Amino acid sequence: MARQRTTTGKVRLTEVAKLAGVSPITASRFFRNPEALSAGKRERVESAARELGYVPDLAARALASQRTEVIGVLIPSLTNNVFSDVLRGIYDALQGSRYSIQLVNTRYSFLQEEKLLRLFQAQRPAGLVVTGINQTPDSRLVMEAMNCPIVQIMEIGPDPVDMMVGFSHNKAAFSAVSHLLARNYRRIGFLGARMDPRVQRRLEGYRDAMKAAGLYDPRLIITTPVPTSVSMGGMLFADLLTLVPDMDAVFCVNDDIALGVLFECQRRQISVPDDMAIVGFNDLEFMAAAVPPLTSVRTNRYEMGRNAISMVMAAIDGERPEAPVIDLGFQLMVRGSSSPRPA
Amino acid sequence: MARQRTTTGKVRLTEVAKLAGVSPITASRFFRNPEALSAGKRERVESAARELGYVPDLAARALASQRTEVIGVLIPSLTNNVFSDVLRGIYDALQGSRYSIQLVNTRYSFLQEEKLLRLFQAQRPAGLVVTGINQTPDSRLVMEAMNCPIVQIMEIGPDPVDMMVGFSHNKAAFSAVSHLLARNYRRIGFLGARMDPRVQRRLEGYRDAMKAAGLYDPRLIITTPVPTSVSMGGMLFADLLTLVPDMDAVFCVNDDIALGVLFECQRRQISVPDDMAIVGFNDLEFMAAAVPPLTSVRTNRYEMGRNAISMVMAAIDGERPEAPVIDLGFQLMVRGSSSPRPA
DNA sequence: CAATCGCATGGTAGCGCTGTCAATAATCGT
DNA sequence: ACGATTATTGACAGCGCTACCATGCGATTG
Structure with a gap:
């Protein structure tokens, strides 16, 4: 010995x-x-x-069985409260199961994502949840080689790696802008920050709606690559209003920006919605509490997280869903900030 | 074979x-x-x-070496954006190191915390980060038996299990209320939701300040065990105002509640700060952007996460900090919502 | 009644890596 | 120049668990 x-x-x-x-x-x-x-x-x-x-001893079990009971989750940001809702759904779905989560942060970098996927590949997770549908070709190859259930979340598209649960950002934005158009708003601004792929698709939805109405004007669009914030919303709005003084509504890519616009309007004594309608995106809790209550697109973030984990766990047990792509949709929450405007 | x-x-x-x-x-x-x-x-x-x-192969390595490179993190909530800042600090501090995070959610339950600590104990993490200082006696025993660096975060107290990084919620609340008193506010309400241990200590700080000024009145306090939200802030405020019509200021245990109060004031045409001063807690980004800008207590949440991980990693390498308890303090961010009031 | 089947259980041999210690090569002091 | 010390390297065994196969047993069947 x-x-x-x-x-x-x-x-x-x-x-x-x-x-x-x-x-x-x-x-x-x-x-x-x-x-x-x-x-x-x-x-x-x-x-x-x-x-x-x-x-x-989980390490011994993993080594002997060549499997783990870890579900890898790739999220682009921890700042964004959108993802904290998704995470809540993920952790709730996990309760009582034998699985645990390995959470990693891609920081909105596709290369970081690729690196992290390779890392996961070596650790043989039982399943994987990845954000978005814009992985690099190499990332896709790694995922396809991974021999475990994979769910892409937050949006849906035509070509799932395995499964998907999300909604169409394009349609959601289209619907929000159409709502403003239907209520006689004409000069509708677009305010965007940190233009990630999903925000880009919201911009496309905005463009489609405006073009369909014959009201598209590129000067109505303002975006910035920096991360989103309430104060950034106020600044973008102020800048755009200077360039387009006859703007009568804004579609904001998220609720933080919408809240910033509301505050900026209060600061400038611009009446909402009489002088300026506001529509946000995500329907965070404060939107309904604001004065006036702010219209927003409700997205089912918690359910996205929950479903993603349920799908992964079911697939591990061999129960594949009938359809690999689940559209959780969205609801336009119409509130006082976009009341009908006299024509 | x-x-x-x-x-x-x-x-x-x-x-x-x-x-x-x-x-x-x-x-x-x-x-x-x-x-x-x-x-x-x-x-x-x-x-x-x-x-x-x-x-x-991490599993093989863990089995052979009886060590892992996983740092366990116990957080009571994923909803609360306070913790998303802490998490951001944690993940940032981790970047480029060989460690990874195992994040678990105690859901503000001490029993759940105890269970999760036992689970970690069996998996031999390289370090541990736990929220708060109110663990059960059994939890403390488990932690003390764990033979790895442990940092308690979010608050500080006299008896660290190993290390601590946080601040005094009592002092922070005392300072915020003292500020209102110094500005001639007299009937200062306390609005609290989900009364976790840290929020309890903020209430103590409020009580101490009010008593020191000879202005303590238990009727000025309203709390609820349900989770915090903006709309809950509005409701608590409305209820308290009915009971105490001569209230001239509110100290809110967090910024969501403060924002709810601001909206409720706007709804009721109560002028802030002329008729009602507002002070929040945490200084989330929107506080400075509100109209009027809202006074709040800035807490260094990101730094708490960052420091906790740095301390754990240093301790793993045998570099213990000079002092086991680090007070990251707080800063009172005085803004328009608490302007001096004529005496 | 023998042949067959299915079920519960056990024996054996690793999964891929690292702790321990020994052996060797290189460096040093006097 | 020679023994002593130090830096490199390797052999061996085994971390705690599970995959695979074999076994024994009672139940089933023609």
Whole structure:
């Protein structure tokens, strides 16, 4: 015996098996598939495990079985409260299951995403949740090679790697802008910050709606690559209003910007919605509480997270959904900030 | 050979070692302590690893070394944007290090926390970050037995399990209320939701300040156990104002509630700060953008997350901080919502 | 009643990596 | 120049668990 490692003070499966009077492999089975044991042994193993306070060693299990019970989640940002809702759904769906989450932050970088995917590949997760549908070709290859259920979340598209749960940002924006048009707003500005792929698609939806109405004017669009914030909303609005003094409404790519616009209007004594209508995106909780209440597009972020994890867990158990792509849709929450305007 | 497992298509350390012409153990050392190798072998192993696209198997490493490179993080809520800032700091501090985060949600339940701590104990994390200082006695025992650096965050207290980084919620609230008193506000209400331990301490700070001024009146306090929200702020304010019509200021336990109060004031044509001063807590970004700008207590949440991880990583390397408890303090951000009031 | 089947259980041999210690090569002091 | 010290390297075994196969047993069947 050339080796004398520090004995880990930890209870092993072997000890549980010995106390229960069964072989280690039977004890092992108890934890993975209790139904395979006879009732008597099942009880014996269970009470032995409880008595010794046995907790399985996940590393050993992962090494021996070449599987883990970890679901990898790739999120582009932790700042954005949109993702905190998704995360809440993810963690809620996880409750009581045997899976755990490995959360990583891509920081809106496709290269970072690719790197993190490769890292996950080496650790054999049981499943994967990735944000968006714009992965690099290399990232797609890695995912396709990964032999585990994968759900793309936040938006939907024609070519899922595996499964998808989200909604059409284009349609949602189109619907919001159409609502303003239907209420006789004509010079509708677009305010955008941190133009990630989903925000880009909202811009496309805005363009489509304005073009369809024959009211498209590129001067109505203002965007910035910097991250979004309430104060940024106020600044973008102020800048755009200087360039387009006859603007009568704004569509904001998110609610922070919409709130910033509301505050800027209050500051300048611009009446909302009489002088300026405001529509936001995501329908964060404060939108309904604002004065006036702010119209927004409700997106089902919590459900997206929940569904994504449910789909992954079901797929691990071999239960694939009928349709690989789930459209969770959106609801336009019409409120006082976009009341009908006299024609 | 009774066994014929499905061969994993994966590159192992042995292959790297063979290609580099060294023993597996030398290749292993390359990844953990490259300086221990001679320059020649180091380069050979490095290029062999790159050529084969070697990625270490973390489960095997964890099993063999009885260590992991995972830092466990226990957070009570994912909804609260306070914690998203902390998380951002945590993930930023992690960048480029070899550690990864295992994030779990205690849902403000001490029992859940205890359960999760036991789970972590079995997985031998390299370090631990836990929220708050009110763990159960059993949780403390588990942590003390854990033989890894532990940082308690969000607040500070006299008896750290290991290390702490936070600030005094009591002092911060005391300072905010004292500010209102100094500006001649007299009937200062307290609005609280989800009364977790830290919010309780803010209430204590409020009480201390009001009592010191001889202005304490329990009727000025309204709280609810339900989670916080902007609309809840409006409701609490409306309720309290009915009970205490001569209230001239409110101290809100967080900024969501403060924003709800501002909106409710706008709805009721109550002028801020002339008829009602507002002070919030945390200084979220929108506070400065509101109309009028809202006074708040800035808390260094991002830095808390960052420092916690830095301290854990330093402690793992044996570099313990001089003082185990770091007070990150707070700053009262005085703005228009609490302008001096004529006496 | 023998042959067959399915079920519960056990034996054996690793999963891929690293701790321990020994062996060798290189460097140093006197 | 020689033994002593230090820097490199390697051999071996095993971390705790599970995949694979074999076994024994009672139930089923023609």
